[in-house]
Amino acid sequence: MKNSSVKFHSLSRRIVAQFCIFTLIMSVIYGLFSFVLLYSIEDTFIEREVTQEASYLSSEYQKTGAWPIIRHDYLTLHFSKDSFPQDLKQQSIHQLNRAEFYGEEGRHYHLYQFPQYPGTYLVAEVSQKLLVRPIRGEVVTFLVYSGIALTLIACLIAWLLGRKTAKPLRDLAELVDGVAPENIPDSFAHNYPNNEIGILARTLEQSMRQISQALEREKCFTRDVSHELRTPVAIVKNAVELYKEKNPITDESHRLIDRIADATIQMEQTVTTLLVLAREEHTNAVQDSVKLLPLIEQAILDHHYLLAQKSVAVKVDDNCDASVFAQQGMLKVLLDNLLSNAFQYTDLGEVNIRFVDKKLVIEDTGPGIEKSITSHITEPAVKGSQSTGYGFGLSIVKRLCEHQGWQLNVSSHQGTKISIAFV
Numbered sequence: 001m002k003n004s005s006v007k008f009h010s011l012s013r014r015i016v017a018q019f020c021i022f023t024l025i026m027s028v029i030y031g032l033f034s035f036v037l038l039y040s041i042e043d044t045f046i047e048r049e050v051t052q053e054a055s056y057l058s059s060e061y062q063k064t065g066a067w068p069i070i071r072h073d074y075l076t077l078h079f080s081k082d083s084f085p086q087d088l089k090q091q092s093i094h095q096l097n098r099a100e101f102y103g104e105e106g107r108h109y110h111l112y113q114f115p116q117y118p119g120t121y122l123v124a125e126v127s128q129k130l131l132v133r134p135i136r137g138e139v140v141t142f143l144v145y146s147g148i149a150l151t152l153i154a155c156l157i158a159w160l161l162g163r164k165t166a167k168p169l170r171d172l173a174e175l176v177d178g179v180a181p182e183n184i185p186d187s188f189a190h191n192y193p194n195n196e197i198g199i200l201a202r203t204l205e206q207s208m209r210q211i212s213q214a215l216e217r218e219k220c221f222t223r224d225v226s227h228e229l230r231t232p233v234a235i236v237k238n239a240v241e242l243y244k245e246k247n248p249i250t251d252e253s254h255r256l257i258d259r260i261a262d263a264t265i266q267m268e269q270t271v272t273t274l275l276v277l278a279r280e281e282h283t284n285a286v287q288d289s290v291k292l293l294p295l296i297e298q299a300i301l302d303h304h305y306l307l308a309q310k311s312v313a314v315k316v317d318d319n320c321d322a323s324v325f326a327q328q329g330m331l332k333v334l335l336d337n338l339l340s341n342a343f344q345y346t347d348l349g350e351v352n353i354r355f356v357d358k359k360l361v362i363e364d365t366g367p368g369i370e371k372s373i374t375s376h377i378t379e380p381a382v383k384g385s386q387s388t389g390y391g392f393g394l395s396i397v398k399r400l401c402e403h404q405g406w407q408l409n410v411s412s413h414q415g416t417k418i419s420i421a422f423v
Contacts (some may be wrong), residue, residue, distance in 0.1 A: 019158035027147030
């Protein structure tokens with residue numbers, strides 16, 4: 001049975017999402033590196049031309065003792081910073097070691113200082129030679145669109161790969177999700193590839209086979225023991241009835257015979273319950289709308305003997321005249337166990353039964369249940385007093401609720417309150 005309250009995360013969608021995010025991040029990093037590389041290449045070409053011209057000027061000056069005419073019109077020779085263009089002079093004064101400057105009106109300068117001639121500078125105004133900076137917007141746009149295109153292509157590839165990779169795992173999940181272990185196919189691992197998924201399939205197949213075998217052994221044991229117990233219980237019951245008919249009953253013997261008769265009825269009910277569990281608990285019987293009140297009344301009649309000679313009132317609220325969506329046999333077993341426990345361990349006061357907000361509530365004024373039993377309902381309890389007698393009954397109730405998908409809540413202080421939510 002699938003649990004709709006648990007949010008499902010698709011493995012293939014996660015693969016696609018993570019692959020797309022990775023591609024997007026790598027596209028951004030690649031775009032930044034490409035942008036920086038274009039700027040670096042452009043600056044390298046300009047600096048190479050400036051350095052070559054500076055080398056030519058220095059060589060000619062050493063030969064002739066006079067500075068030659070500069071061969072490029074974008075270059076100018078200066079012997080003091082005072083002769084620099086105004087937008088360059090202010091920046092160069094405050095930033096002595098800088099070689100590249102941004103001027104006004106889109107001008108761009110490269111500054112070369114002759115190392116062997118202090119105070120001599122070669123200034124290159126290269127705004128007309130720039131290739132990358134004028135088309136910076138177009139370059140950014142191209143990188144953005146190309147990154148988006150690459151991400152979309154990567155998402156498509158990831159989607160195809162994710163579907164192919166996750167398909168065996170998805171098939172395996174659909175096979176075991178919501179299927180009772182005894183209904184799992186005996187052999188299914190061979191249908192999966194020989195990788196991690198195949199290992200998981202083989203492990204699940206072995207585990208499901210072991211669980212199915214254990215359930216079958218439990219069901220057979222419960223059924224066989226219940227059948228074997230029916231005969232001695234019937235013999236004891238018939239013997240008690242014959243004894244009552246053929247022998248005079250004194251007060252003392254009357255109490256003893258009644259205790260034997262009550263124990264026989266209780267044992268008979270327990271055997272019947274175990275048989276019902278063995279036959280129906282591990283089956284997917286069809287649930288239907290069941291009237292609750294008739295089953296409650298029948299359970300009260302079946303167990304009224306437990307209230308003999310007790311000052312206990314049983315109150316059934318009118319709101320119990322309702323219908324619940326359940327399997328009738330399981331609901332009858334549930335009511336039998338809850339009411340027999342309440343009747344048996346309540347010596348004085350009352351047992352209240354009501355149905356509110358799709359919850360069946362049975363509340364008594366008995367001695368209560370030990371904390372160890374309410375904490376571990378399904379664990380067997382050692383009977384040390386009347387309050388511990390709820391252990392076996394609540395163990396059956398717990399099994400039924402888990403099988404039927406009902407919510408069980410037990411609270412016990414002064415008395416016991418048990419609620420079953422039919423959700």
